[in-house]
Amino acid sequence: MSTVIEQAVEARLVATAPRVPTIPATLLYDPRDPYAVDMAFPAPATLEGVDVSWTFARELLASGIERPTGEGDVRVRPYGYDRTVLEFHAPEGTAIVHVRTGELRRFLERAAALVPAGHEHLHLDMDGDLAELMRDAC
Template structure:
């Protein structure tokens, strides 16, 4: 039996400057076999580390994926949170800001908060909050970490 996967495509606004932004589609994913994490997949053309000449090839480029704690996303809907590469905070007008920090730069994204709540609700149907650790496979996680 395969583990449950929750996937939801949402629209985000990439904040470029005070007066400029770009709309993009973001794929949110949650996998019951990795119960502590959520994933955000972005189109390759929005990545700062994809070689420009690769974007001109006819083959679609793989999306750029950020992985971070489901709890960080849940907390960030109501309170500013994050102390590493990912920061999440509520914003005016039922919006949520997600800041992604990498050596190549910082991306600031604005999401509709109800869309993120819907995704989290669906992830809690797959793995209820507080039951994540009962599903962890420590041997598999260690094998993945050590490659």
């Protein structure tokens, strides 16, 4: 049985409006996919009115709280003393949110307690993944 870490965070959506709204978000770490984290936003917090989830590298989040990181769809960078900016780029547009750095650090510490950085490969099920690929090929 795998333990999954799920942590609610308060995100502030950066918009053109003078007031920056707070939106709920959830960080998720599942050791069955040890290199990745998910950040989910509920339907009321999205322009399309549907749940949205972004999956990106745990290392991207860990590096991004220290220095600007990322060149693709997800970019992370420190902002001031206690905030981290996460940018999500999609064909429909870009969403930029601020999250308290302390919340991200706590989440990463909890994930590292399950799967220490550098030990992710020990949690991969290569045989199971290969069997699933072969089953789909038939």
